Amino acid sequence: MHVIHxxxxxxxxxxxxxxxxxxxxRGTIIDEYLIDQEANVPDVPSQI
Structure with missing residues (x-):
């Protein structure tokens, strides 16, 4: 596994x-990131 951070x-x-x-x-990836406690309501519908 080749990782550039x-x-x-x-x-x-x-x-x-x-x-x-x-x-x-032999590697384990742990990806941590902050998640807002309150949901963000988008202003417009998703294009997906």
Whole structure:
């Protein structure tokens, strides 16, 4: 598994870039992100 990670500040400035290569049978991916507590109601219907 080849992973390139870029960390950015709130103003979108790049703080860090790292590259890792791991055997695919030994890696675990955990993707964490914030989810708003309140639902966002779109202004227009989805085009999908």
């Amino acid at each position: 870029t960390a950015r500040a709130e103003d979108d400035t790049v703080l860090e870039v790292s590259e890792s290569i791991w055997p695919a049978d």
